[in-house]
Amino acid sequence: EAQVTQNPRYLITVTGKKLTVTCSQNMNHEYMSWYRQDPGLGLRQIYYSMNVEVTDKGDVPEGYKVSRKEKRNFPLILESPSPNQTSLYFCASSLRRTSEDNEQFFGPGTRLTVL
Amino acid sequence: QKEVEQNSGPLSVPEGAIASLNCTYSDRGSQSFFWYRQYSGKSPELIMFIYSNGDKEDGRFTAQLNKASQYVSLLIRDSQPSDSATYLCAVTRRSNYQLIWGAGTKLIIKP
Numbered sequence: 001e002a003q004v005t006q007n008p009r010y011l012i013t014v015t016g017k018k019l020t021v022t023c024s025q026n027m028n029h030e031y032m033s034w035y036r037q038d039p040g041l042g043l044r045q046i047y048y049s050m051n052v053e054v055t056d057k058g059d060v061p062e063g064y065k066v067s068r069k070e071k072r073n074f075p076l077i078l079e080s081p082s083p084n085q086t087s088l089y090f091c092a093s094s095l096r097r098t099s100e101d102n103e104q105f106f107g108p109g110t111r112l113t114v115l
Numbered sequence: 116q117k118e119v120e121q122n123s124g125p126l127s128v129p130e131g132a133i134a135s136l137n138c139t140y141s142d143r144g145s146q147s148f149f150w151y152r153q154y155s156g157k158s159p160e161l162i163m164f165i166y167s168n169g170d171k172e173d174g175r176f177t178a179q180l181n182k183a184s185q186y187v188s189l190l191i192r193d194s195q196p197s198d199s200a201t202y203l204c205a206v207t208r209r210s211n212y213q214l215i216w217g218a219g220t221k222l223i224i225k226p
Contacts, residue, residue, distance in 0.1 A: 059215075108157075
């Protein structure tokens with residue numbers, strides 16, 4: 001089944017404890033992206049990747065890191081999480097490198113709470 | 116001013132009626148416009164996209180684009196209770212072709 005998977009789905013952690021949220025897609029998509037979704041603010045892009053070893057900042061990159069060592073994986077790293085990073089996180093992928101005319105497929109989401 | 120604006124709702128529509136969802140955007144250079152649906156607790160899924168001014172129909176859904184007015188809308192005909200969801204408008208940003216998202220409109224279809 002073609003899909004984007006994220007793990008973990010739910011995570012409660014404490015301030016400053018490094019964590020990684022994994023994202024993997026099995027559709028051979030070039031483009032991958034991380035978003036956070038907060039009430040009233042909609043989806044905001046954190047980082048995106050056009051291809052392996054190519055990553056760029058989105059609109060809210062502060063406090064996050066990413067890497068794209070393999071085409072299928074795009075982990076999101078929070079080196080020192082803070083309470084303002086409590087949010088619902090989505091990973092997404094699409095076939096082509098630009099988002100102009102192609103569908104983004106979303107993972108199931110990761111609900112993160114930082115205490 | 117937000118780059119993409121939607122009325123948060125909730126918009127309540129009787130079953131069988133037409134639901135009209137609206138979205139305005141600020142980047143005059145935006146070329147592609149998307150409507151996604153997000154059920155509560157789920158991830159967004161694409162309904163349709165539109166590039167050209169005018170209407171684009173897909174089943175019960177019609178997207179309407181007016182670039183001069185920087186306005187895109189989604190009409191849902193013969194609304195069903197299963198259409199109850201939050202509808203997200205997304206627009207490509209001209210500078211980097213990334214999607215900018217509205218906060219979404221919550222639609223409730225009343226049986």
